[in-house]
Amino acid sequence: MRWKGIFYERRLFPNGWVAGASLAALALMVPLIVIFSGILEPTDKVWSHIVNNLLGTYTMQTLLLMLGVAVCSFVMGVNAAWVVSKYRFPGRRLLEWALIMPLAIPAYLSGYAWAGMLDYTSPLYSFLRNNFGVHTGQYLFFDLLSLPGAIVVFSLSLYPYVYLITRTFFQHHAGNMFDAGRSLGLGPWAIYRRLGIPLARPAIVAGISLILMEVLNDYGLVNYFGVETYTTGIFTAWFAFGNVGAAMKLSALLMVFVLGLLLMEKYQRRNLWYAGQPTYAATHPNRRKVRFGWVITVLTSLPFVLGFVVPIAAFIHWTVSVDAANHRDFGRLLLNSFQLAATAAVLVTVLSLFLGFTIRTFPGLLTRVSVRIATLGYAIPGAVVAIGLLVTTLWLDSKGGGTVLITGSIAALVYAYAVRFMAVGFHSIESGNERISVHLDQAARSLGSSLWRTFLRVNLPLMRGPMAVAFMLVLVDVLKELPLTLILRPFNYDTLAIRAFEYANDERIAEASPAALVIITAAIIPVILLNLIMKHNPHHKPSKK
């Protein structure tokens, strides 16, 4: 009983719930702390080799990639958001949500599909060669497997982030400002240039920051396209040089980029101009009719077609045409993937429920800070989380008598997923909690329920919906995850994403298709869900999910 006294009466923690939340936050923060401690590690030969020969390239290519993706997704996403919000043209309503769909295809899968299609040996190229005598040298149009190619593919699959957030702004948060501009004599394009873009700037920057975080997180696409970013550097350091210290240092450097983006996103989001309450007219706008509506239809549907329809069509085509013998161990893959994803999803959901109830009941500073920390992982690239955890498990194993027990275990992998995807689950639980009056809990407690009983008998039953959403979102995110899984998976333990990655790197992209299709099919569900949420609750700010 004495430790309990110290624990509570010294007011370190007001009670067990807050203490639990703080401990959870601490545990989830371990990988990040470990990474930053990497800076203190003594430099060795590998690290000086990287600094002298590779770091410049990594920095340059990472920056160019970020810049390119920012520009391209701005062009695609913001224009589309404006056109869809302000004009009337055939298929507008369909496109309004179809433009979000590319989010369902992880960038690396989109990259494999495009690479497979535009390959010198691809049926598309042979067709053009044989029937039209097209000879453009080694490449069809340009070498897709390059930095510019990666920029295009990234933008095609990630622009929906900026599209979605600016569309919401244009449709719901600009009040009467666009109408005011028109009554002052400005035509629609002048309004877009002089009001639309400047007013939406915070939304645009926030959306692009999210996109760039995804770019920094990626490994599959940059690896295949031969772009040398920090993430590729981390993999090289660990897999090629076997040097965990160098991987840690690179991770810490990568985190500097991430923190920059994070700050930018937070700052801009706070600056978002909300022009009063959305008016009836603003939410049911009278869209302007355009003369050549179908031209707009074609132009606006390009990002959707190139980012969603084409890759899916390619994967379906390959799935159908590939020899069935290659699908032999597909059942095992499915089982592995879904088991892993479901385990992680359950862990995250349970933790989220606990944190959600704690912050609801004890919304003090300590709880808020704990929740912040616990949900920080969404910003940390998967490779960084993985290296952080790898170092931790290696250390634990060395202390535990030298046998490799934790390193490369399923438990470590699931733990890493929890670190990375905690925010996704917590966010849905939190928004569920916001919709339930705290008076319910207070009524239960005044009727003599303990906190535990209130949690189990009142909160949990009401959270069934958000629980399901949290579970599903995390499930899908784990299914799609690649870099973290690559580093931490148990030896020879294959998942769908890993298999797609391996086939692609063996130049057998067609055989990667069934795995890719399963991932994409699962990922479509949350995208549709997201769209529904945004439609019905325009005040919902799109975060990572």
Add this chain to the structure above:
Amino acid sequence: MSILIADQLTRQFPGSTTPAVINFSLRMEEGELVALLGASGCGKTTVLRMIAGFERPNSGSLVVYGQTMIGPEKFVEPEKRKIGIVFQDHALFPHLNVHENIRFGLKGMLVHHSKRVVEKMLEITGLAGLGGRYPHQLSGGQQQRVALARALAPEPLLILFDEPFSSIDTLLRKSLRHEIAEILEQTGTTALLVSHDIDDAFALSNRVVVMNHGVIVQEGKPVEVYRNPANKYVADFFGQANYLPVSAFDERMTGLICCSRQRVMGDELVCIRPDGIRISLQKAENSLEARVLTARFMGQYTEVTCECDLGGQTQRITIHTRETGFDANTRIGYLQIDPSVCTVVE
């Protein structure tokens, strides 16, 4: 020449069963200030948005200063109409300062010229010296004036206000109303004001148009509409009223009250404003004795409720009087009803 001729404008929103605005017709002369009043949801904003060009009517026509804006096969986009609008939320552009906001509509004007216009507008609206501020650095009343200056700067043919004072607190509202009335007069602007506050209408307009459920129910000078409401809706909208059955009055009074009406069915109500009845402590010729129930001092007037026998029935009447001497102990008062302030309503 009429500034504005709206004819039979009708707007039905897709998905709703009844039109939001039905056959709205209005004519406005140069320099006129018209207030459009009505309960929430009666279609006022929709009328305004049709005139400004943000909403397309299903039928009807609109001519502004001789130019057809809406007509068969014709629709002029809002940016081509030269109609200014001041929104309830002011809709100031947050990324531009006051000067830039006001200059926003002055396209194609030489810089030094537009600068002069802005300076003049700042002066007129009492904002001199605030040109460099951003909207969020201004008070509600100042924002309101910037919105007005911005709308006035391009010298629109007509200016529309949609509930311009509803986001401003009562005290400020009063002074702002007078200021704006002055500015509009000074610049000779024709304005259409939408509001559901009758004080706005009284303070700012020469003419009021009252709407209910998408139709115009009455139109006229503020005092006419106040004294002689066309129906109970209008009467209630413009303040408190006593309703007495026609049968409560004798032949002579009925004749005087109903002189303008062709026939009287006998079940109409007579509407009398609380300040339309005189009450005094002294008995006079033709006065009616009434039992005073309560007398409450309200500041500008004393509110007296009393009961009296009219046409064989006991009627309860509320009166606002400026006479002194009425208090909680008063028992008896004497009423005098002036037939010219009585109106028959359905």
